[in-house]
Amino acid sequence: MAVADNPFSMSTMFNALPNPKGISGSIPPPGFAPRASATPLHAALFNLMTDGDGVSYFKEMISNSDKTELQRMASLLTSDSDYFMSIVTTKFGSRRVQKLLGKSDDVDAFFCAAILRRFLHITTDKYASYVTIRAMVVFDKVMKKALYERILYHALDLACDQHGCIALNDIITDADDPYYRDQLLELVASNALRLSNDASGNFVVQHVLTLYDSRCIHNIAVNLYGQCIELSFKKYGSYIVEKLLEVEESMVVVVVELLGCDGDRLMRLARNEFGNFVVVKALRFTKMSRMDLFWGLVQKLMPFIRLLRRSHGSNIANILDSFRLRC
Template sequence: MESIYDDNSEAQTRWCHRVMTSSEKFYEDEFLRILSASYDLKKFANTLTSDSDNLVEIISDEAGLDRVMRILGISDDINTILFQTIMARFPATMTLKSGKALASRLLDVCNIDQKNTFCQSTYRHALLLARDENGCSTLKKAITIADDILKSDFLELISLKAHFLSEDDLGISLIQHVLNLDYTRKATEDDTLLHELFAEFDEILPTCDTVELLNLASKLTSDSRLFLEFVKTKRGLLMVQIILGRSEEVDRVFWEAIRRGYTDLAITHHGHRIMLRTINVFEKRGNKNVYAQILRLVGYNAFYLSKQPIMGNAAVLHAINIHNPNCTEFIACGLQCHYIELSFLNNGSNIVEKLLGEVDEDNNKLPILFMVVEIVNCDEDTLVRLAKDEYGNRVLEKTLHVADYHHLYDLVDDIVDKLEPLLDTLRGSRGENIAALSSRPV
């Protein structure tokens, strides 16, 4: 009969599996014998964890889980042996039906270093765990017991992915859990007005009182500055994420506030995520007008946003990458008279190049037309600086190639005529490529 002393490792693994999961009296007695024999127990634990797939299978079995839980806590050495293998298969074990109970038992018996490792592993796999009912329970527990440094990391991660998490009840329950933590509440206590407002929302949200929520949302959004300060905090971002979608009336109140304060919100990470959530909420109701209106707002404010190095610039690039002709036209018009100015900037030049790439042979010629008009009308010193500039050079070269590719030869001629007197100045410099393109047919 197979046993722990069998020379064949596969035979040992099979025997361990029977001892851990079988309801036969022989194997139940054998399990109890091993529990009482320290040498055999350590050897048994090493064999049990030698095949991680086998351990996961055992934990997924009701009897197997019970016996693993009984082994845990007998000694630090045994805890360490089991802990290391469970950590190596963390997502697989924590998303089992038995994962929540296993996590609780592990945290009850492991030492402080192991608890920190457990919380760090949870953080690394947080988004995966958040999509699973069992995994989400473990995630909530880890966030609760984590130290303040790791709590801060969890809060940052959940804020970053809040628009994604808020798409279903499981994610919303996770956000609500984070909002209920004392750590999260303390984050806003330095601002008395905001802290009191948060406390009002904390009181109303569990009641699902739509009328009271509407009144409070109206109070918050009636002051644009207060609303902006509210959503710029992680606590405010998360709160708005779970409020949106509760009622159509409340959603409209928030949308009006977002529309009014669009430029201030669009240049912040938190504002960007709230807009994504707003779009999703309205589209789920079959209303796609909000998305269209946001794209129009991007166009109207394109120049201001383009000069914002992070989120504002990203909002414009995202809108261009949608390849929607109307949206491209809004942005092209919004940047009129500023193409050369933006071409000297790293982020701005990326937007101009992207816009030029949207030119087609049908109706979407505005970007190239506006760019060429600015080139023709600018002074010679500015044009030379543009051709020699690290970013401007790329834009000027792109303009020539796009005009030629789409057979817009009149525009090519206009640019070449403007550049012709400057060719000697450009040769031997960064503008050599522009001189080469302008001194022969492109």
């Protein structure tokens, strides 16, 4: 079929593109939209997908396109991995590809294959990662399964990336397949120590703890036992330990570790700019449900009350004072 006879009318699209800036459909700069953009049609489509002023034209064109036309558009967009990457790694390109997802299974099949080919690069990119997130919401079960398998394979790489960790958190939250959701939670839990000490990975551990999956929380607590005090000295590590204190079962694991350390180390933790919040939370939560653990902490901290007053631990000293007065 000749281009002129194409029902998607690519030549029509090329000629009809808005041209307020004198866009001629010339090929984008070398290295930006390579190889597949070597035709004027690819260049025109590149402009359509990435031009910040072309929002209304894009919406109108998509609303007037039937499934066959959208399928041909998807085929052209995904005809070359580098070309596809050059589009989805831009702000507007990512948004417009997301708009095309879920239109039909035939259209999604092209995008699914393109995402799988460059999965890690796409899902760790600031803008392109949202294409994967959207795909996991709208794709059918077969395509989702293929993506889930790739996510599991690269989960730790995603977790330890500044953009990938955001994508992984969203994917875990919206996971609608119980098997893969459990697999992802188990993977995070079994690697809790490594992730907790990673600048991006700690956000994944924090996130899964907020899902309040009892099995996952238990597994994280078990895998972090013996490391909770060390984590509590760190900004983000202390957030993780604080979240463990919010659930009774994992709270016991943390407090037992606090009670098992020597008094000097507990005192240093209580005076630390981050650790003091962990100790305060341990006191407050044990007081509500485990008075035996609460009094154990009070007795261990009381000898250091004067030192606590002259540090970040002054809030702990106030708690100790209130109970000393009652006694």
